[in-house]
Amino acid sequence: MMGISALMASSTTSSSLSKNSRIAILGLGYVGLPLAHAFGKIYPTVGFDINSQRIAEIKKGVDSNNELTGDQLKEALTIEYSDDKNCLAGCDFFIITAPTPVDQQNQPDLEPVKQAIRMVAANLKKGNTVIFESTVYPGATEEECVPLLSETSGLAYNTDFYVGYSPERINPGDSKHSLTNIVKVTSGSTPEAAQTVDQLYKSIIEAGTHLTSSIKVAEAAKVIENTQRDLNIALVNELAILFDRLDIDTQEVLNAAGSKWNFLPFSPGLVGGHCIGVDPYYLTYKAQQVGYHPEVILAGRRINDSMGAYVAERVIKLMLSKRIHVIDSRILVLGLAFKENCSDTRNTRVVDIIGILQSYHCNIDVFDPWVNPESSKLLIDNPEENCYDAVIIAVAHDQFRDLSAAGIRCFAKEKSVIFDVKHIFESEEVDGSL
Numbered sequence: 001m002m003g004i005s006a007l008m009a010s011s012t013t014s015s016s017l018s019k020n021s022r023i024a025i026l027g028l029g030y031v032g033l034p035l036a037h038a039f040g041k042i043y044p045t046v047g048f049d050i051n052s053q054r055i056a057e058i059k060k061g062v063d064s065n066n067e068l069t070g071d072q073l074k075e076a077l078t079i080e081y082s083d084d085k086n087c088l089a090g091c092d093f094f095i096i097t098a099p100t101p102v103d104q105q106n107q108p109d110l111e112p113v114k115q116a117i118r119m120v121a122a123n124l125k126k127g128n129t130v131i132f133e134s135t136v137y138p139g140a141t142e143e144e145c146v147p148l149l150s151e152t153s154g155l156a157y158n159t160d161f162y163v164g165y166s167p168e169r170i171n172p173g174d175s176k177h178s179l180t181n182i183v184k185v186t187s188g189s190t191p192e193a194a195q196t197v198d199q200l201y202k203s204i205i206e207a208g209t210h211l212t213s214s215i216k217v218a219e220a221a222k223v224i225e226n227t228q229r230d231l232n233i234a235l236v237n238e239l240a241i242l243f244d245r246l247d248i249d250t251q252e253v254l255n256a257a258g259s260k261w262n263f264l265p266f267s268p269g270l271v272g273g274h275c276i277g278v279d280p281y282y283l284t285y286k287a288q289q290v291g292y293h294p295e296v297i298l299a300g301r302r303i304n305d306s307m308g309a310y311v312a313e314r315v316i317k318l319m320l321s322k323r324i325h326v327i328d329s330r331i332l333v334l335g336l337a338f339k340e341n342c343s344d345t346r347n348t349r350v351v352d353i354i355g356i357l358q359s360y361h362c363n364i365d366v367f368d369p370w371v372n373p374e375s376s377k378l379l380i381d382n383p384e385e386n387c388y389d390a391v392i393i394a395v396a397h398d399q400f401r402d403l404s405a406a407g408i409r410c411f412a413k414e415k416s417v418i419f420d421v422k423h424i425f426e427s428e429e430v431d432g433s434l
Contacts, residue, residue, distance in 0.1 A: 024091040031168040032097035034179040038204040040079030052083040088123040106281045121152035131164040137286035138220040163189040164197035165215040167222030173342035187218035226279040232266045234300035240268040268434040270349035271304040272338035308352020318417040332388040335395025336368040396422035405429035
């Protein structure tokens with residue numbers, strides 16, 4: 001591994017950064033759109049996405065992800081939004097924010113990133129810098145991405161073009177922690193490239209940057225951020241299962257333990273989305289490549305992936321304890337997004353609850369004010385009152401909090417079960433919770 005002193009001794013050169021540098025952002029999702037908007041305040045910027053519908057809505061001043069307001073999108077910036085890959089010609093910096101999912105075997109799927117690489121390579125010229133923000137395993141940028149860039153473009157790595165890695169830290173639905181007030185980790189393939197990448201991000205990130213000694217370090221830092229969170233949630237999920245068997249209120253236990261200054265405040269729940277529930281598999285994939293079997297990380301994944309089924313079984317048992325007939329019962333699930341105050345349903349674990357309940361021949365309605373009704377045939381416009389045998393509060397949207405437990409109980413029959421997955425209400429207000 002190249003240390004900082006050795007890295008700084010290299011004499012390789014890369015293109016310089018100026019107010020006339022042309023920046024291209026590939027992928028305008030939760031990560032790419034705020035990034036393009038921030039760079040567009042300073043530099044000539046191109047925001048590219050292969051989804052023509054996404055480009056059309058952005059041009060109309062609409063962000064369906066709710067990361068930017070209509071007023072922000074309509075600001076007079078030096079930015080062009082396009083679904084035409086020819087717009088990438090003449091750019092100096094290319095920033096790839098493509099998703100990095102896993103396949104059905106939980107193996108990394110880098111194809112979205114590789115698709116973006118091929119488009120960049122077709123427009124790459126000498127002196128350009130390509131920066132990756134997508135979450136990957138340590139080594140992926142230089143082992144998978146760089147060879148494809150070189151082969152497709154015909155240019156030499158660290159002679160004709162340079163590479164940086166600066167992992168995204170966007171938290172969907174979080175208005176407090178936005179792009180510019182979160183410290184940005186940066187890295188580059190040469191000392192000068194690293195400095196250029198760092199200066200590029202410093203020009204838009206008010207919270208500052210953290211320059212690492214290598215791309216691998218930056219990759220590893222990102223993937224363990226979400227792995228650590230995944231494991232902490234897995235621990236409290238396992239504790240919730242244990243405390244249920246001991247007939248102890250989990251939230252009361254966590255509140256008591258939280259009175260100590262160094263107790264970490266994690267809560268049990270479903271772990272979905274495109275980050276926390278996915279990124280640990282990138283790390284375990286690389287670990288197995290080098291002959292190490294990661295036991296703790298995979299154990300955490302198993303626990304978190306099983307929680308949807310656990311919730312469904314808890315609800316069924318509560319219904320039976322009240323002598324509620326399960327077969328042909330009507331159950332309302334409140335929330336389909338993978339997290340609160342967010343419209344994204346990618347990898348949502350709410351579907352695990354629904355699947356188990358359907359196996360018991362329950363009739364399921366799903367209500368989520370954040371999610372496009374066309375996302376699922378189970379989504380309804382509004383729940384009916386006094387008609388559900390069970391109501392499951394699966395996602396902690398503000399709208400559900402505002403309804404109150406009493407308001408949510410209005411959807412249920414007199415004899416029913418109210419189950420609060422996210423514990424947004426007091427234990428005595430519901431029939432069960434994690």
